[in-house]
Amino acid sequence: MAPISQVQEQVLPQETTPDGSRFVSFQNLDIPLSEITPYHQSPLHPSNLNQTTLKQKLPEPVLARRIGSDGMSQVLKLSVVRHWGGWSLLPALTAIILCFMLKEPLTALLGGLLVGGALIGQYDVTRLLVNSIGQPGSAVLLILYLWLLGGLSGIWGKTGAAQAFARFLSRHCVKGPVSAKLVAWTLGILMFQGGTISAVLVGTTVTPVADEEKISKEELSYIVDSTSSPVAVILAFNAWPGFVQPLLIVSGVSFLATESDRLTFFFQCLPLSFYAILAVLGTFLLSIDKAPFIGRQMKKAIKRARSTGQLSAPDSRPLASREIDNASGDYQPWVLEFVLPLGVLIGTALVTFWLRGTPQILWAFSAAFVLAGGIALMRGMNLNDLTDGVVDGLKSVVLGSVIILLAVTMGHLSQQTGGGAFLVSLLSERLLNVYWLLPALLFGLSIVVAFSTGTSLGTYAVVYPLAMPLAWSLTLGLGLEESSAWLFMALCFACVLNGAVFGDQTSPISDTTVLSALCTGCDLMDHVRTQLPQAMTMAAIATVLWTLVAFFGCPLP
Incomplete structure (x- = not known):
């Protein structure tokens, strides 16, 4: 047609x-x-x-x-x-349906690309991928995620620096169950570079200590999982802003016109990430045994572990816990090998954000990568061993890089098929009278997509190209003032950002969910069932807050 x-x-x-x-x-x-x-x-x-x-x-x-x-x-x-009318949504719907059927995001995203390419007459999907990766933003993203982030984690794994830092913190801070959980929570905050990295490093490090303090597997895996992706949203000095910003392009929106504008918008919206903030706060309160709400199954697990010492449920089938540690046998890890590069990474991002208005994430990771490698060489590590560590780190993020490539291409394709334009024409007039419900609707849509795909990055690629044009069309149709229009766009952006995190965190096919259970030795479905009540409570509170801010903070002129 x-x-x-x-x-x-x-x-x-x-x-x-x-x-x-x-x-x-x-x-x-x-x-x-x-x-x-x-x-x-x-x-x-x-x-x-x-x-x-x-x-x-x-x-x-x-x-x-x-x-x-x-x-x-x-x-x-x-x-x-x-x-193409309703057919414009077919690529995204194909990806979602395939995820429900196959439980595998790579195949689902590729299926969506095949359908979208056929819709616009571009049957050579390889050309779509080449055109997507050839964009400056996509190339920078792959360099950051594949080379620098993977290489840095590989160096830390080879030197044992991250494990040494975590063990140092555990030995000097753990005095009982509460302090053990606080160590896990603190490590989750410090490992804000990404969900899988946080789940692996925190889970494998604190599990032995937590076992000694009779902390149930369900409770520990929830703390590890709920401080992985949510923290990466709040302390977004990682690869996420670089991935998301190309998906925010909306014709006619001045504060989203350039890459710098979109990155600035990303960081300005972080205080509106109500779910991520509540999730991190909720796990902190659970860590100090002051949580206002705990699900029935989680209470049962905590009582069982404390009273009987049985860390897992009797009928559970725990995933095997494994140590992610390939440190060189003749190399003595040094705590500062982790602290100094991490400090340089955070410091560079914060200083450039203060001086230039936009954190230079590429500079920050480059400086940390060079410093980590330089310290290892100066302390006597063989160059071949260091190179092996970097290569191992690159291998560990290959799957994530492929998902990123497919997700970015899916985002570009969604713009070409006009799914956003169709939703604008379909919903803009219908939502004019209840515009303040749009943030909550986008939050729910993002949850469905992320839960079915198991990936937050893939969700962003599907939802943002649809959500942001729709939100902007409503601001124009309502005639909102400039400040109200910005706040409404920021709310819609934050709801998609947080909805993807919630769906990814609670999905049984998500890599962070699986790794959180695997590295803590918890049964996967026990982990999913026991963390859902807490996560859903935080999501419900966040939804109410977003709706109230949209209703009272974006009044009609």
Whole structure:
């Protein structure tokens, strides 16, 4: 079927020069109003549109000038979007359905790409992948995630630095069950680079100590899991902002125009990550035995372990716990080998954020990687051993890198198929009267996608290209003030961000869920069942908070 082409209009803000002439900023240029074509002469005016041309190729956005209803001169940015009606959602729906059927995100994402490519007439999926990875943002992301993050974790694994730091903390801080759980929680906060890294390092390190203090496997795996991805959202000095920012491009939104703008928007929205904040706070309260709400099965597990010393349920089938430690046998680990690179990583990100307004994550990981490798060589590690460690680290993130490549490509494809444009045309008018429910609806949608795929990154690629244009269309239709429009977009962004984290954290096919159970020696489904009540309670509270902020913080003019 032929795509449906539509012209979107956006009124651009006007600025005044010292001599009184007015202009608008467009594509990094300041254009005087006198040089802008009148609306009726614009090639995108309805009377001048060539439908045959629109079906073949989308023209670039253009500016037009007209007199508004208030008698003032307006400058419009006109751009053409296209979609295939309900079929525009088919790639995303295919990925979701395949995940339910196959329980495997790689096959599901690839299936979505095949369907999306067929929809737009691009049957060579390899070309879609090449075009996606050829984008500067995608290439930087792969360098960061595959080379630097994988290489740094490989160096820490080879030197044993991360394990040495964690054991040092355990030996000097554990005095009972509460302090043992606090050590696990603290390590989860410090390992904010990513969910799987946190689950592996924290789980394998604290399990022996927790076993001695009679902490149930269900309780420990919940602490490990609930401080992995949620912390990566709150302390987002990792690869996540670089992955998410290309998915936030919305035509006409000035504060999402450039990569720097989108990264700044990401970090400005972090205080609205209510679920992630509540999840981390909830595990802290559980660690100090002050949790206001604990599910019945978790209470039973805690009582069983404390009173009988039985760490797992009688009918459980625990996953085998394994140590992720390939340290060189003749090399003595040093605690500062972990502390110094980690400090440089955090410090570089914070300093560049303060100086430039955007944390330079690539610089931060590069500096930490070079410092970790340099310390290991100066302390006597053989270059071949160090290289082996880096290679092992790269191998450990290959699967994640493939998921990232497919997810980024899925995000680009969703923009081409116009799923966002279709949702805008379908829902924008229907949601005008209950616009304040959109953040909660997006939170629920993200949970469904993430739970069925087991990946938060893949969820972002599917949902963000649909959610952000829809949210912006509502702000325009409602005529929200600039500050209210920003807050509404930020709420929608935060709900997708947190919904994917919740769905990923609670999904039995998620890598962080499996690793949290595996590295603590817990039965997988025991872990899923016992953590769900706490996680759902936090999600419900967060949903209420988002709805209240949208209702009272984004009033109609």
